Amino acid sequence: xxxxxxxxxxxxxxxxxxxxxxxxxxxxxxxxxxxxxxxxxxxxxxxxxxxxxxxxxxxxxxxxxxxxxxxxxxxxxxxxxxxxxxxxxxxxxxxxxxxxxxxxxxxxxxxxxxxxxxxxxxxxxxxxxxxxxxxxxxxxxxxxxxxxxxxxx
Amino acid sequence: xxxxxxxxxxxxxxxxxxxxxxxxxxxxxxxxxxxxxxxxxxxxxxxxxxxxxxxxxxxxxxxxxxxxxxxxxxxxxxxxxxxxxxxxxxxxxxxxxxxxxxxxxxxxxxxxxxxxxxxxxxxxxxxxxxxxxxxxxxxxxxxxxxxxxxxxxxxxxxxxxxxxxxxxxxxxxxxxxxxxxxxxxxxxxxxxx
Numbered sequence: 294x295x296x297x298x299x300x301x302x303x304x305x306x307x308x309x310x311x312x313x314x315x316x317x318x319x320x321x322x323x324x325x326x327x328x329x330x331x332x333x334x335x336x337x338x339x340x341x342x343x344x345x346x347x348x349x350x351x352x353x354x355x356x357x358x359x360x361x362x363x364x365x366x367x368x369x370x371x372x373x374x375x376x377x378x379x380x381x382x383x384x385x386x387x388x389x390x391x392x393x394x395x396x397x398x399x400x401x402x403x404x405x406x407x408x409x410x411x412x413x414x415x416x417x418x419x420x421x422x423x424x425x426x427x428x429x430x431x432x433x434x435x436x437x438x439x440x441x442x443x444x445x446x
Numbered sequence: 447x448x449x450x451x452x453x454x455x456x457x458x459x460x461x462x463x464x465x466x467x468x469x470x471x472x473x474x475x476x477x478x479x480x481x482x483x484x485x486x487x488x489x490x491x492x493x494x495x496x497x498x499x500x501x502x503x504x505x506x507x508x509x510x511x512x513x514x515x516x517x518x519x520x521x522x523x524x525x526x527x528x529x530x531x532x533x534x535x536x537x538x539x540x541x542x543x544x545x546x547x548x549x550x551x552x553x554x555x556x557x558x559x560x561x562x563x564x565x566x567x568x569x570x571x572x573x574x575x576x577x578x579x580x581x582x583x584x585x586x587x588x589x590x591x592x593x594x595x596x597x598x599x600x601x602x603x604x605x606x607x608x609x610x611x612x613x614x615x616x617x618x619x620x621x622x623x624x625x626x627x628x629x630x631x632x633x634x635x636x637x638x639x
Contacts, residue, residue, distance in 0.1 A: 298583060298585035299584045300582070302581055303532045303581065303582035307457065307503045308577060310453065310456070310457050311573070312453070313453040316452050316453025316480060317454075319449060319450055319569060322452070322454075322479045322565075322569055323566045325480075326475045327478070329474040330474065330564075332474070366540070366542075368541075370468070373562050373563075374562075377471075391542045395542055
């Protein structure tokens, strides 16, 4: 016989704890968090550069389908860090590479050239984002080409 | 939900993140927000040890764990025989992991948040998780916070019972009640005769 569902108030202190007197006003807490984040900007940018190099190394080694999840996870980290530090074009290029890697993973295939183009775009945008819209347009064109039958081999 | 003020001092928080740099950034941000009682686990199994060893008020868990899928960790917590199974869990996903949002939800996570976890987003999500506790549901297929936020009527194919309220409530004919008016309806008052 099926066990009946139980719905009951969950015990827990968190709601009470955050209501205690004291603490920080929202604006101040967020400003302090942002300040701490800003202090880590230089190491974060260095980390992004390192992650892009890792992606470049993986792409240069003729990746197999088994390498795609690792590349995607690395790309996820680039996106998260870039978006956190306002590097929007870099984050967008990262999302495009992630979409490509997800599509390749689903098909269990690899398209080395398309991956390499995206990694080059990440390198470009990681250094200088002045031509960002043009670079992103070009990546969009690569993706449209792949969608329209330029299927990865 | 935004909250004007929160006291996060002493809130026992478990941060699960395999990425050392990501964990250090998160730690910095959380300290900035006022959260000073932080334990860090770098894998799912390490997180399990922390949960078994001590009580926590909040868990922030990265979706990408090296040794187990994050939904498995959430599910493990929910099946504990101790009070730890009620631990509020906020899962942080990367761009590509967010497509698995239903897996985290079905495992019993309180909230799934897509990175980047900016200080503002983190503050507001923690405030949301820290609302007065949501009801908890325990049934064969699910253990976790009640996911129902609105009444959507009976599921497809289930007929309405005679005692169910009508789904036709018509168009509002008067403006909504203000919060004060609602409060006054709830407040018990002595009737003076």
